[in-house]
Amino acid sequence: MKLSLKIKLPVFIIVGLAQWLVPAQMIAKREKVLQKGSTFRFLTEPVDPTNPFIGKYITLNFQDEVALVPQSHSFEKDQTVYVLLQNDSAGFAHISGVTAEEPTSKTDYVKAKVKFLSNYSDNDSVEMNIDYPFDEYYMEEHKAPKAEEEYRKANQDSTKFTYAQVKIWKGMAVTEDIFINNEPLNSFFK
Amino acid sequence: MNKPLLKDLQELVDANIISVDTARQITEYYQAKENAPSNKFNLVLGILGAILLGSGVILLVAHNWDIFNRFTKTILSFLPLAIAQAICIYTIARKRESRVWQEGSATFLFLTVPASIAMISQIYHVDGDLSTFLLTWLMLTIPIIYLQGSSIVSLLVIAILTWYGVEIGYHSLFSSAVTHYPYMYVILLLCLLPWYYLLAKRNSAGNFFHLHNWVLAISFIVILGTFSISGGNHNWVFGGYMSLFGLYYSLGNTTYFRDNKLRSNPFRVLGMAGILAIAIAWTFQSIWSERYHEQENSIWESPLWYITILMLIVSGWLIFRNTKNSSTKYDVTASSPYLFWLLLVMPGDNSIAGSFIMNCWVIVIAIYFIRKGSIQNHLGILNFGLLIIAVLATFRFFDNSILFIWRGIFFVVAGTGFFAANYLLLKRRRSLIPNTNA
Numbered sequence: 001m002k003l004s005l006k007i008k009l010p011v012f013i014i015v016g017l018a019q020w021l022v023p024a025q026m027i028a029k030r031e032k033v034l035q036k037g038s039t040f041r042f043l044t045e046p047v048d049p050t051n052p053f054i055g056k057y058i059t060l061n062f063q064d065e066v067a068l069v070p071q072s073h074s075f076e077k078d079q080t081v082y083v084l085l086q087n088d089s090a091g092f093a094h095i096s097g098v099t100a101e102e103p104t105s106k107t108d109y110v111k112a113k114v115k116f117l118s119n120y121s122d123n124d125s126v127e128m129n130i131d132y133p134f135d136e137y138y139m140e141e142h143k144a145p146k147a148e149e150e151y152r153k154a155n156q157d158s159t160k161f162t163y164a165q166v167k168i169w170k171g172m173a174v175t176e177d178i179f180i181n182n183e184p185l186n187s188f189f190k
Numbered sequence: 191m192n193k194p195l196l197k198d199l200q201e202l203v204d205a206n207i208i209s210v211d212t213a214r215q216i217t218e219y220y221q222a223k224e225n226a227p228s229n230k231f232n233l234v235l236g237i238l239g240a241i242l243l244g245s246g247v248i249l250l251v252a253h254n255w256d257i258f259n260r261f262t263k264t265i266l267s268f269l270p271l272a273i274a275q276a277i278c279i280y281t282i283a284r285k286r287e288s289r290v291w292q293e294g295s296a297t298f299l300f301l302t303v304p305a306s307i308a309m310i311s312q313i314y315h316v317d318g319d320l321s322t323f324l325l326t327w328l329m330l331t332i333p334i335i336y337l338q339g340s341s342i343v344s345l346l347v348i349a350i351l352t353w354y355g356v357e358i359g360y361h362s363l364f365s366s367a368v369t370h371y372p373y374m375y376v377i378l379l380l381c382l383l384p385w386y387y388l389l390a391k392r393n394s395a396g397n398f399f400h401l402h403n404w405v406l407a408i409s410f411i412v413i414l415g416t417f418s419i420s421g422g423n424h425n426w427v428f429g430g431y432m433s434l435f436g437l438y439y440s441l442g443n444t445t446y447f448r449d450n451k452l453r454s455n456p457f458r459v460l461g462m463a464g465i466l467a468i469a470i471a472w473t474f475q476s477i478w479s480e481r482y483h484e485q486e487n488s489i490w491e492s493p494l495w496y497i498t499i500l501m502l503i504v505s506g507w508l509i510f511r512n513t514k515n516s517s518t519k520y521d522v523t524a525s526s527p528y529l530f531w532l533l534l535v536m537p538g539d540n541s542i543a544g545s546f547i548m549n550c551w552v553i554v555i556a557i558y559f560i561r562k563g564s565i566q567n568h569l570g571i572l573n574f575g576l577l578i579i580a581v582l583a584t585f586r587f588f589d590n591s592i593l594f595i596w597r598g599i600f601f602v603v604a605g606t607g608f609f610a611a612n613y614l615l616l617k618r619r620r621s622l623i624p625n626t627n628a
């Protein structure tokens with residue numbers, strides 16, 4: 001296409017800036033969460049798959065990912081929900097409620113999706129399984145399989161427990177680290 | 191340019207046989223001819239180099255370098271992007287005439303954009319929703335096509351866009367959950383329309399135009415199924431695909447594409463192959479009775495239905511135009527979708543009639559090509575027609591619903607036909623040769 005340099009260059013600069021802006025705003029949003037967010041610890045069960053672009057990660061299956069909602073609920077599978085969180089006496093995260101509307105008075109909530117709903121007839125409520133947006137923890141490629149092995153060992157030992165430490169602020173979440181018995185996962189490779 | 195020729199030219203000028211102008215024109219002609227292939231070669235090398243380099247960057251990023259802290263990683267994630275952008279700006283400002291620079295720099299930039307997003311995702315453990323990732327990547331890179339004039343980026347965009355469509359569309363197609371249609375596929379593809387138009391207008395005989403046709407034709411085949419309804423009656427989808435292949439076939443036979451070689455006419459090749467594949471699949475009685483037991487009209491609710499109607503209308507119009515602009519007889523193959531739909535919507539259990547008519551129809555198509563090959567004295571077309579019969583025969587050989595005696599007769603007739611048709615055509619050729627010699 002015969003566009004003159006006068007048009008091409010400024011347009012390219014705008015496109016180029018957009019190419020910077022997208023990753024930059026990804027950073028900015030998450031840095032804000034790391035600064036302002038509250039820390040939650042989620043008990044986990046990891047395994048290791050691959051994303052073609054981002055690399056090796058361990059999938060975190062959270063122990064506390066079920067919320068009880070009344071039978072008369074109007075939630076659907078794949079729907080976006082806001083999960084309200086609070087720490088229990090042992091210092092681990094627990095779901096204190098789920099809403100379809102974004103809370104305005106609190107900051108300790110995370111935007112998630114409904115994985116599935118299971119209905120038990122002997123109960124007044126329905127179990128809602130939640131798909132957290134922080135269930136992938138990226139690691140250096142040769143460490144991810146080892147991390148999974150380390151986890152399996154910890155799992156066989158009933159005295160050990162694994163958890164993800166996550167900063168949460170106004171719906172967004174950033175995973176800081178994974179711990180096995182209060183030791184960061186990376187410390188097992190040193 | 192070779193030296194003896196230059197010397198000869200000088201000699202001819204000196205002897206006043208040709209003028210200085212003519213000598214210059216001859217020199218220029220040979221120089222241009224010499225430059226053309228090497229330019230093409232350089233272009234291919236430049237593009238391949240950029241693709242390898244860019245993919246290498248993506249893979250290196252995916253390794254996830256623990257030795258760097260978060261700050262260093264963040265800087266590094268922008269580094270390939272910054273380098274690629276700098277090369278692109280240099281190309282826009284200084285290398286505007288060089289195709290190698292344009293295509294190479296654009297391809298490299300196209301691949302560094304996802305690398306930087308991936309690295310940020312890695313640093314902050316951003317949940318990798320692949321379809322959103324692909325969509326962001328495409329929206330940030332589609333302008334490069336127009337700014338750098340890059341056909342390779344345009345082809346890569348179509349490929350990635352197809353991947354996106356598959357991610358969105360086929361993800362939950364076979365479950366009864368909510369169906370997601372890849373509407374963004376259509377919208378982003380429309381953004382490529384001006385570029386495609388430019389390619390067609392500027393150089394419709396060029397390799398890039400043919401490559402676009404191939405990639406687009408394959409992409410549509412892949413994506414069409416995503417517009418069907420999830421958990422519905424999948425037999426209707428065959429009708430949709432038959433209409434697409436019919437449209438391809440008629441498009442490949444328009445005056446615009448008709449005279450192209452097969453390798454530069456993807457519409458005719460894929461259309462023909464698709465029509466035959468579906469037609470032959472539906473010569474089996476079992477697929478018809480399955481359709482009867484699955485009667486369900488969920489197709490009305492899916493966009494595929496409306497796309498199909500549109501395709502049938504457009505191919506009807508193309509068939510009308512093609513017949514008007516052609517001296518040859520009406521091409522029966524093009525009307526396959528109409529017959530197929532007629533049989534599909536027929537109420538009741540028509541499994542025997544359906545499979546019988548489809549068998550006949552495949553034979554009709556085969557005969558059309560045998561006849562065409564014989565009229566045009568073209569062994570390739572003739573044997574293509576015979577090949578269709580051979581394939582059909584192979585399937586029927588194992589079809590136990592037909593009596594052995596009928597199968598036997600069909601085979602003997604088909605085999606004799608093979609020999610007879612080839613023999614007659616060769617005989618006619620031999621009789622034509624002495625005529626032309628005389």
